[in-house]
Amino acid sequence: MKGVLLVNLGSPDSPTAKDVKPYLDEFLMDERVIDVPNWLRNILVRGIILQTRPKKSAEAYAKIWWEEGSPLIVISERFTEKLKEHSDMPIALGMRYGSMTIKNALKELNDKGVDEVLLVPLYPHYAMSSYETVVVKVMEEQERFFPDMKLTTLPPFYKNPEYIRVLSEKIAESLEGFDYDHILFSYHGIPERHIRKSDPTRFHCKIDGKCCQTNSVAHNTCYRHQCFDTTESVKAYLNLPADKVSNSFQSRLPNDPWLKPYTDFEFERFPKEGIKNLAVITPAFVADCLETLEEIAMEGQHQFQEAGGEGYKHIPCLNESDSWVKVMASWIKDWQETGALPA
Structure with missing residues (x-):
């Protein structure tokens, strides 16, 4: 059975320094975000940045936090639910960093019988610190926990x-x-x-x-x-x-x-x-x-x-606008029916 995995950046669970710190640790310790040797990244991130940055970042998150939660998470969830209305395939949402893990999203698809997944990194452009790190992380989780799954990745769609x-x-x-x-x-x-x-x-x-x-x-x-x-x-x-x-x-x-x-x-x-x-x-x-x-x-x-x-x-970004949902739905449908990916 075919299914779809949507992946975006992620978010801390709350706009507090307590929750922002582990989120920033996971994010900044990614070798594709801060691309220096691991020993130096440990010094920079855990010895310097995480000593002050969580409090400042928490204050910034508090300014934009919605009653329902993190705007990025809420918007991504709304987009996913709208997308499901246009498809008969299972669709799961995961985040590269934070508690909404890629592993859990893959498990959600696996539990529904999905063995062929279209990975959709929700980034229009290719960058090692966004698109690439999502693809690599999904491949690592798939190979480790769901080895029988087949992955196909949506290419960057910046000029589609x-x-x-x-x-x-x-x-x-x-x-x-x-x-x-x-x-x-x-x-x-x-x-x-x-x-x-x-x-x-x-x-x-x-x-x-x-x-x-x-x-x-x-x-x-x-x-x-x-x-x-x-x-x-x-x-x-x-x-x-x-x-x-x-x-x-x-x-x-x-x-x-x-x-x-x-x-x-x-x-x-x-x-x-x-x-x-x-x-x-x-x-x-x-x-x-x-x-x-x-x-x-x-x-x-x-x-x-x-x-x-x-x-x-x-x-504003495209967010969960109906026109954007329909475009993504058409790409997913083409892959489902013919295996074609958008150019």
């Missing part, structure tokens, strides 16, 4: 026409009545070295402003290229003026070169250049989370207006 359509329509709908000067596509940040590590050719990715425009097999695993490609596809779909759209990257760590330009620097720069009304979209995520709701919707607006900006519009 149906994904671009629903993303563009979401942006257009959100911009109705807002007279923007500029639209910023703010993507999750990653270290520059992750781009080079993910390059199968070992020589194409130079992060020099040219390699992303030069065709290469490296683009299949290049997060930076794929982010730019998403922006260009949306610009073309909505016929947006090139001078009113730009990209940036958020959530960096100090003393380490991450992808640029940095989102918070852009918030400070824009008002000085006459951009007073700004719209911000976060297409690296399909569900709103701490990074979109606190860092962009709250702190981003504060930074922009402190720098002299006026109007600010945070555009």
Whole structure:
């Protein structure tokens, strides 16, 4: 029997330092997130970061926490339930980090007789710290606990026409009545070295402003290229003026070169250049989370207006919108009936 496993990032169980600390420990100790030798990662994470970060992160989570729980979890559960209405296959939801484990989600499918699973990492783009770590973790759990299961993985869908359509329509709908000067596509940040590590050719990715425009097999695993490609596809779909759209990257760590330009620097720069009304979209995520709701919707607006900006519009993620559910349902149905995966 066929079934579907949806996987997203995860969340602490509550917005308290007690629950945030083990969640951050699991997240930051992932070798694909902080990609340094294990001994050094232990020092950085458990000896330094976890001494202060849980309290600060808990305060941030408390700002965006819903009555039903973590926004990312609640949205992902709503999306899953809606998706089930469009499919006769078992569908389970797991998280890469936290108590909603991938192992439990696989067990849920296994208990229903599923022996062939479509893994759906809920990330549009390939990155070792998001898409790749999900795929690797699912494979590890499957091989260890459910060796008779067969896995098929949905590829990154950053330029799929149906994904671009629903993303563009979401942006257009959100911009109705807002007279923007500029639209910023703010993507999750990653270290520059992750781009080079993910390059199968070992020589194409130079992060020099040219390699992303030069065709290469490296683009299949290049997060930076794929982010730019998403922006260009949306610009073309909505016929947006090139001078009113730009990209940036958020959530960096100090003393380490991450992808640029940095989102918070852009918030400070824009008002000085006459951009007073700004719209911000976060297409690296399909569900709103701490990074979109606190860092962009709250702190981003504060930074922009402190720098002299006026109007600010945070555009929500696709979340559990009916149009997005229908697109995912169509991909799942195609795989169920023909084994085809979206291009």
